[in-house]
Amino acid sequence: MSHLLIAPILLPALTAVLLVFLARSSLKVTRVVSLVSALLLLYVSLVFVVQSGAGIIEVYALGNWAPPFGIVLVADRLSSLMLLVNAVLVVASIIFTFNVKAERNDNLQPLIHFLTMGVNGAFLTGDLFNLFVFFEIMLIASYALTIFGGGKERAKAGLHYVVLNLVGSSLFIIGLGVVYGMLGTMNMADLAAKVTQVPAESAPIIAAAALVLLLVFGLKSAILPLYFWLPRAYSNAIAPVAALFAIMTKVGIYSIVRVHGMIFNQQPIVGLLEPWLWPIALLTIAAGSVGVLGAKRVRMQIAYAIIISVGTMVAAIAINTADAMQALFYYLIHSTWITAALFLLTEVIALQRGSMADSIVRGPQIRQHTLLAVYFFIGAIALVGMPPLSGFFGKVLLLKATPTGAAQVWLWTIILVGSLATIVAFGRTGSTLFWRVTDLKDSKAKVAISSWISISGLMLLTIGLVIFAEPVLAYLAVLGTQLIDPTHYFNAVLSTEVITR
Amino acid sequence: MELILAIVIAVLTGTGIYLMLRARTFPVVLGLTLFTYAVNLFLFAMGRLHYNAPPVINMSDTHTDPLPQALVLTAIVIGFAMTAFVVVLALRARADLGNDHVDGIDIAEPEPAETQAQEEANS
Known part of the structure; x- marks a missing residue:
């Protein structure tokens, strides 16, 4: 049992607290602290991926x-992978915030670290109630980040987002309560063992609890009847925050795979x-495709592309x-990184x-149009899902x-038609942004180096x-077999020995 | 006792959901609060109801399950923090949007000129 396992939760938590206290020091100091912490997190996540790749399932009994x-x-393999995907996103977002004007106000950097803490905790925990707690940590940071920067649109989108998620949290507790009341445990491995011993007459209650939990995770991951908050919230948030939020829907997907795949599918x-x-x-894929075609702003379009990707994953x-x-x-790895990259790219x-900002209408020529067009082209190809x-x-x-x-028949048709819709939509967006233009006005500032590093990094990673x-x-193949047959995970958790003196 | 608790939870949930579906932020916040109460009671009841039973073993003949009490404490704290946040957010939305409708559009105001004047006065 190594204490390193709690680092992905403690590191962002302590950094966030430190950054709150450093709020009045120079920007250089806060940026260095924030970035160093994120890079350390990236390193720790890599250690976990290597470790779990060697077949070790590390368990830490708090x-x-x-x-x-x-x-x-x-x-295990899944948690380590998700930690890595998130850590990459955090590093990219933090580098991008170096060029955000309002960075100093309202504690942007600490909030990013609090969000990271919640997300990492949700990925690591092996306890269902603890998952709820980390969801709440993640959500309260995300509430503040959604309305970051202020303004009418953000206030409106933020209010909807917060109220919906509060209802979601209450439903989560109902689901948890039923599960505890019926099975008497909250440990995921133990729950999986207890579910099989449930008498037949109690099975419908467990099924109801499982479906309530699906509703909760579905709200987080934005599946069909529950996605209406997403496009507005994501497209109105500032770019680095929108990029970070790319992991939030995946937390929902992860929870469905973890909780329903491991516990309730027995x-x-x-x-x-x-x-x-x-x-x-x-x-969900169909609704996302319609949204992509109908979107009037690039960010909205990317938000709907997220919904398509969620449908694909479901x-x-x-x-x-x-x-x-x-x-x-x-x-999931691909979709998280590329949507984040596109949100950042749209911002520059x-x-x-x-x-004109990101409205898909005829506008002035972009100053660095060639370079940005190449980036947009690569990003759009990757997002749409065209070779290579x-x-x-x-x-x-x-x-x-x-x-x-x-x-x-159904899935192939829908996925391929959805891809076609995305190609058409992004083709139109690209040609409007870069070709249907009026005269060049080169009064605008060039893209900052920090933004370039952040976007290029994410793009290179998808390549x-x-x-x-x-x-x-190869890593994912073993991950897949472990998820279908989680005996290895159960044994690792339930055979954990505590330190005795 | 079980029946009373069940009725209380049901009434709280019903009122909470009704209020959450209202169009103004204040009733919505109240509804969320009531719904949270109902949910907390529900979670508490999941440890089953016992009389005169401390959540400690060997204190008396019977003991009650301490875990739901711990869980519900956590849920209360979180729910309280979230309510505080949503109140602040509702106030901010009221200030930013000029009305307390959840969609930011006040249907009750018929005159567009009046609305504009009011918006100017607010800003």
Whole structure:
């Protein structure tokens, strides 16, 4: 049991507190502290990925309480991977904030670290109630970040976002309460063991609790009837925050995979979710495609592209095989990083377009139009899922993992039509932004170096995802088998020995 | 006792949801608060109801499950913080948007000229 496992939670927490106290010191100091902490987090996450890649499932019993009684943190392949995906995003966002004007006000840097703490905690915890607590930490930081910068639109979007999530949190407690009342434990590994022993007459209550929890996670991950808050909240947030939020929907997806895949997909309620997940996935993709085509602003368009990606991932959960899980998480890494990169890129484009900002209308020529157009082109190709970039491989893996029959017909059609809609929409956006232009007004400032580093880094990583596809897929293949057969995880948690004196 | 508790939870939930569906931020905040109360009571009841039973073993003949009490304490603290936040946010939205409608559009004001004048007065 190594104490390193709590670092991804403690490090951002302590950094955030430190940064609150440093609020009045020079910008250089706060930036260095913030960035160093994020880089350390990246390093720690890499250590976990390497460690879990070697087949070790690290378990940390908080307060030295033996599972299933205390709270445990678990770093298996899935958790380590999600930590890494998040750490990369945090580093990129923090570098990008160096060019945000209002950075000093309202404690932007501490809030980013608080959000990171919540997200990392949600990925690491092996306790269902603790998952709720970390959700709340993540959410309260995200509430403040959503309205960061102020203004009418943000206040309106923020209010909807907060009220919806508060209702979601209350439902989460109801789900948790029922699960505890029926099974008498909150430890995920122990819950999985207890579910199988439930008598047949109690099975419907457990099924109800599982569906309430699906509703909660569905709200976080923005699946069909619950996504209406997302486009407005994401497109009105400032760019580095929108980029960071790319991980938030994935926290919902992660929770569905973790909680429903591991605990509830067993006798006596096996196969409970499939009839729900299939239509949800297909309709979410369809709704996202309509939104992408109808969006009037680039950010709104990217927000709807997130909804398409969520639908795609939910479809992978519905398939529920090792291959589908491999595809799901390859697509998840790609989708998180590329949407973040595009949010950041849109911000620098909007800055150079002046009052037109990111509206998809004829406007003045962008100052650094060639370079930005190349970036936009690469980003759009990756997002849409055309070869040779990562989005293509993610989708191909998923299409290959689809079982034959009706599912295949529906999923292939919807995913491919959705991709076509995205191509059309982003093609139109690109040509409007870069070709349908009036005279060049070079009064706008050039793109700052920090912004370039941040965007290029994320883009290079998605390209790296293709170049190093083999080791990544090998890692994900084992991840997939571990998720389908989580015995290894259960054994690691339940056999944890506490330190005795 | 079980029946009373169940009725209380049901009434609180019902009123809470009704108020949350209102169009003004103040009733929505009240509704959220009531709903949180209902949920906390529900979580508490999940440890089953016992009379005169401390949550400590060997204090008396019977003991009650301490975990739901710990969980509900956490939930109360979180719920309280969130309510405080949503009150502040509602006030800020009221200041920024010029009215307390959840969508920021006040349907009750018929005259557009009047609205504009009011917005100017607010800003």
